[in-house]
Amino acid sequence: MMTSRKEGVMKFKSEEEYRAKGERVVKSWINDWNKFIREALGANLDRDQQAIVESVQHNPRTTVASGTARGKDFVTACAAISFLYLTPKWNAKKELVANTKVALTAPTDRQVKNIMMPEIARLYNAAKRRGVHLPGRLNAYDIRMDDVEWFLTGFKADEHNHEAWSGFHAVNTMFAVTEASGISDDTFGAIEGNLQGNSRILLVFNPNTTIGYAAKSQKGERWSKFRLNSLTAPNVIEKKLMIPGQVDYEWVIDKIANWCSPIRVDEVKEEEDDFQFEGQWYRPTDIFRIKVLGKFPKVGQDNLIPEQWIELAEQRWTEYHSSRTYEYYSDSLILGNDVAGMGRDSSVDCYRYANIVARFYETNSAGVADHMETAGRIANVLANDHEAISSIDTIGEGAGVYSRLVELGYEDRVISCKYSESAKSEFDQPLTDVTGQYEFANMRAYLFWAVRDWLNPKNNQNAMLPPNERLKEEAIEIKWKFQSNGSVIIEPKEDIKKRLGRSTDLFDALANTFHPISRLESVASPAGYF
Structure with missing residues (x-):
């Protein structure tokens, strides 16, 4: 079980009172993952990211198409670590009766080791600095508990090795997939075979292509769908640094200047994804749609209907x-x-x-x-x-x-x-x-x-x-x-x-x-x- 400590803030009359207080705090986190992320992990999520976390908490399937540097990997880590620590259950003897397994995957080993796992480590260590001691040993590719049936692990999605997914049957199972548009449909077929019980799948990706499993997730009825638009990032709206690491105002201004064409108001066409920014209307190129708006490229010339x-x-x-x-x-x-x-x-x-x-x-x-x-x-x-x-x-x-x-x-x-x-x-x-x-x-x-x-x-x-x-x-x-x-x-x-x-x-x-x-x-x- 996770524990918390805030020295010098409040003294408890007894060990029982201290434990009861901790149990109430943990219960509140289980009921509200965003509260856990805010209080235990010390993470500052914007409104769109909080909505994604809430979806993962309550919905089996969540898909996120995102613009560049919009915090998609960070919110994925927040959702994954929340699922890891807030879904297991123990009996009165403190025996694990509802185990949890979390798999983080991406098309390449570099994305797992150098992008996804560092975000997990950042959150794990931030909680420790705040006095919240999360169970488990943090390693380069995973968090391992004393109970072998409770863990988080990251690895490359290998389309030729579907057996890699065979060990993920658990009471609570989550698959967090980043850069999902780069993963084959066959691999997703193997993942689908593990989606049972209290399972979650979270896909995050830049919408580079209109075909494939990830693209279909943004169109199908099975999914709770989100889009992270760089124009609505807090740093851009406020024109100053609100959330470190996210896209900033100067970057957006540069991309509008280089990837968009100014148009008159009478030229505006909704089907072209024309948008208004600071009083001026613009028509985006496909690269702007993908990298900034978090939208798919404009439909190809051979597609019947956009x-x-x-x-x-x-x-x-x-x-x-x-x-x-x-x-x-x-x-x-x-x-x-x-x-x-x-x-x-x-x-x-x-x-x-x-x-x-x-x-x-x-x-x-x-x-x-x-x-x-x-x-x-x-x-x-x-x-x-x-x-x-x-x-x-x-x-x-x-x-x-x-x-x-x-x-x-x-x-x-x-x-x-x-x-x-x-x-x-x-x-x-x-x-x-x-x-x-x-x-x-x-x-x-x-x-x-x-x-x-x-x-x-x-x-x-x-x-x-x-x-x-x-x-x-x-x-x-x-x-x-x-x-x-x-x-x-x-x-x-x-x-x-x-x-x-x-x-x-x-x-x-x-x-x-x-x-x-x-x-x-x-x-x-x-x-x-x-």
């Missing part, structure tokens, strides 16, 4: 619905349906009213085709909303649903949406984008591009999407290119699934709502479509 467009649509949706006490939409409903079958878990319905996607509805089929159930659900919507239209993917599993709805008498209100068919109108004319310049290899490419044009802020469609991390993750993974004849084609679904780990079911359901037939003229769409 993440910023999705976030803007989600923000509009949230603002629109926050001012309404009930759900009502004046425009007609078009229901996009992506039907599950064997080997897939969910069917997805997308409810779009002109520029607003009200919601997505997912039903779990457990990999068993549920055609009649899906047909019944769609029929119920059509029966209760006589202006509604359903657009169903009829390549594969959706064909049976479409046929059943036709049998039920809805042939004029259901659309057979075939991705493989030609991207032509009912008058056999090539379908184009909003500018009239681009033509498409097939209907899939047309529909996917229609979503792109709908979300593109330049087209002023005021698109609104309900916040959904899975949809965002799907949308920003899709790539496109020009064919030799100049038409746009979307990459094969199999290629997307390899990167994403699943099908783009939500995005497909949304894309289906843009099917170009004359019966949908009443449904709003970007100019140039339908």
Whole structure:
């Protein structure tokens, strides 16, 4: 157990009173890790760093994308040492009954030995100077206790040696991973195998790339997500040294001058991550996004939809619905349906009213085709909303649903949406984008591009999407290119699934709502479509 001592401050009447006081202090630290870091370790964390520690205390998965010198390694050390000392439990006989193991890892041995472990040592020794005696022996790569089942250790993440992770089964287990974008997905697969019981994983990294496990952690629903922006660092805000070692005002000024372009206020575009600093607007380069803003580089030219467009649509949706006490939409409903079958878990319905996607509805089929159930659900919507239209993917599993709805008498209100068919109108004319310049290899490419044009802020469609991390993750993974004849084609679904780990079911359901037939003229769409 850890002990504390403050001589000359307070005298206790008995050893029991002294022990009781210590137990109350330790209990308060267990309940509030930031209090432990402040009082026991003497560390000065800023507000963003404190929020990260609080997340690690309460959430199994925390991911932090960070700008340069923003204190990501220091806050990682604070969280790791807090987990090490505040999660073990002992019985009345002072026997360890809930052990704790902490693993610190990074892509290189240098990062572990020269960056991570010195931060741990700094905190351990600071506590000792403050009269808080933390158990264990501090070594170059670890803190070892007398009980071999309670320790902190650091080592290089070797993608060829997954057995290195095999000894980390414990009641309380934490993996703190710095420079996480440089670690392979296979290694994270090995780490995932140990995430059970009271486990934690903390990823910290500079967002150098938009692919890989670390990048996905900033997009998925499983994670508590944070971003450390150098512009909001205390030293920068106060223009003086508040926290030693963190980024300072002069560094930021230099990077703005060299990595950004001044722009006028009428040139500001949110999708470009334009920002205001000291009264002037700037447009950042990719290196500024990564090193200062803690953001991913701007999406590549072959990516269909930038993440910023999705976030803007989600923000509009949230603002629109926050001012309404009930759900009502004046425009007609078009229901996009992506039907599950064997080997897939969910069917997805997308409810779009002109520029607003009200919601997505997912039903779990457990990999068993549920055609009649899906047909019944769609029929119920059509029966209760006589202006509604359903657009169903009829390549594969959706064909049976479409046929059943036709049998039920809805042939004029259901659309057979075939991705493989030609991207032509009912008058056999090539379908184009909003500018009239681009033509498409097939209907899939047309529909996917229609979503792109709908979300593109330049087209002023005021698109609104309900916040959904899975949809965002799907949308920003899709790539496109020009064919030799100049038409746009979307990459094969199999290629997307390899990167994403699943099908783009939500995005497909949304894309289906843009099917170009004359019966949908009443449904709003970007100019140039339908």
